[in-house]
Amino acid sequence: MKLKDFAKHLDLSPTTVSRALSGYPEVRESTRKRVADEALRLGYRPNINAVRLVTGRVGAIGILMGRGREVHFAEFLSGMGERLGGEDIDILVTPIAEHDAREEIQLYSRLVESRRVDAIIVNGPRPDDERISLLHRLGMPFLVHGRSETAVPYAWLDIDNEGAIKRATSHLLDLGHRRIAMINGRPGVTFSVHRDKGYRDALVERGLPFDPKLVAHGNFTDEVGFRFARSFLEQSPRPTAFVAGSMMTALGVYRAARSLDLIVGKDISVIAHDDVFPYLNADNMAPSLSTTRSSMRAAGTRSAELVLQLLSGKPPAEIHELWPVELILRESTGLAP
Amino acid sequence: MKLKDFAKHLDLSPTTVSRALSGYPEVRESTRKRVADEALRLGYRPNINAVRLVTGRVGAIGILMGRGREVHFAEFLSGMGERLGGEDIDILVTPIAEHDAREEIQLYSRLVESRRVDAIIVNGPRPDDERISLLHRLGMPFLVHGRSETAVPYAWLDIDNEGAIKRATSHLLDLGHRRIAMINGRPGVTFSVHRDKGYRDALVERGLPFDPKLVAHGNFTDEVGFRFARSFLEQSPRPTAFVAGSMMTALGVYRAARSLDLIVGKDISVIAHDDVFPYLNADNMAPSLSTTRSSMRAAGTRSAELVLQLLSGKPPAEIHELWPVELILRESTGLAP
DNA sequence: AAAAAAATTGAAAACGTTTTAATTTATTCG
């Protein structure tokens, strides 16, 4: 049914009906009620494409899904959905191979030019991220999940990676550990850089040397955790503690320890960053895992909220959120042997 | 820039320009070339909302992301993107809590009624899935990834879960195993039912009894694999082989075996189903894992293709694909002790 | 009770395309 028919049925003008449904103030309360009730009864819903054409708004937020971080991505998405449930705003996902940066930039350009989204969420930013200047130049509203060092002003939401890892490392130092290995995330992305810095600063603060042989970078997978942990543990003297970039990495570290008959929490200590996945619980691991914790899901929810603020006109420069990270101690950390 | 301006610039009518860009046959080749070149040069792109309004097509495929299977979901999505890259079709993701079936149905209804998608992909179907009859009733084109037992005709793409698990189980029987445990997926969904049947049939075929104490159901997580494997291994006589529903489950089984000082491939054998995640490789595991393999990503790509066929008018009843599953033997399977 | 003000409703013009039906231009053929 079209607006015209529906309005005729109500003996009102399309104008009034449209206003009643959109909640404009200048329509009488009794009229609004009548329209709303009847719309529900007859199942009238405005044609979304007509609405979009005339308002110029698309009603969608775009987000690109790169490969290798699908797990985090899905959790973030899930959080976004929580905030966007009531709104008439969709999430548009564009999967992307992300092999080279050039192709990535092209995909962002095309997404903007195709005018299919009102705003974009940029994830996994790098310090010199081209995407940020691109979107700024093209005038597309966007929120960065993470941070960059680009000169242009931009809205962002990030967790305090540096502080979190610094605290974790300091705690291990307090426990007497002196050789602490770090299995960080992909090289080049800002959060890895921040975590490296947190790790380094903790060492420097105690006047301890930084040993590049104890730092590795890679995707957040069980496999990467296992391989690097094995190779670190084969050094001598071997590290007595690990800072792991993710829960998956920690699983790999646990596996490596077991494969060498080392007991986690005694022979080696492990602290990992936990993005809080519903299906991988630090408490349930054996031994339970000490973590720096910050919910990826919550970040998604909040990001959706911030994008809505952006869309309602709030200047990007005023949207900066740095979330603190909890340090939760469990059985995987103990005094240095 | 609007079509009208662009057409004026070319000294053509909007009609001709529109047709030239959409590849209609009745426009002269030289004209088409000129229009295409100039469009590229001036950066003209039709306003997508206007196109959608007039064609009645939205240019989007909807898919709901339930919780607990995010990993598989993301991989499937990634595959869809591969096929949809060139097309002007978006993927619309609606995250969903999926707590109760009633709410789930409502979300599907709303997605249909809001007319935001041209087709829907239904995932994780159950034998008596209400969503299928709903979408059929509402006249929304849809493809089911998996199968159901609903009476209405519907398009589907599924892998041969029953055959795969039957083969895996038979192989373990060939190796002399007699107590084979099965850690299957969530109860109630069709693929779990099919896998149960494959497992059962393999036993029956050899005249062996089916022991419900050796079968468990749960999400595809490391944790579930670990817990069930532990509890099975504490039975006596304990099982000598495991059929695991996923790679994550297998990780848990490996962990459980290690925690009891059992050697995988010798004391116990393990075969798992591998959906082929880029970050979790059966070959790299220690010991390497025997698997039944079928790419989730490929399923996504093919599903996108099938949806396109659906949209171009192919009857749903003609779209049925059952994919065979490979059985790949590696080190995790061996003769029964 | 009339005038003024406020509240409510409506007519008509966008929004930017695609597509139908009509028109013009080019080609073929007797």
Added chain:
DNA sequence: CGAATAAATTAAAACGTTTTCAATTTTTTT
């Protein structure tokens, strides 16, 4: 060469809303 046919182009009518501006009705004020 002219009629018939084919090919290429265009004018105008959708598509279904929102929104501006104007008109009407209702309420308040004097």
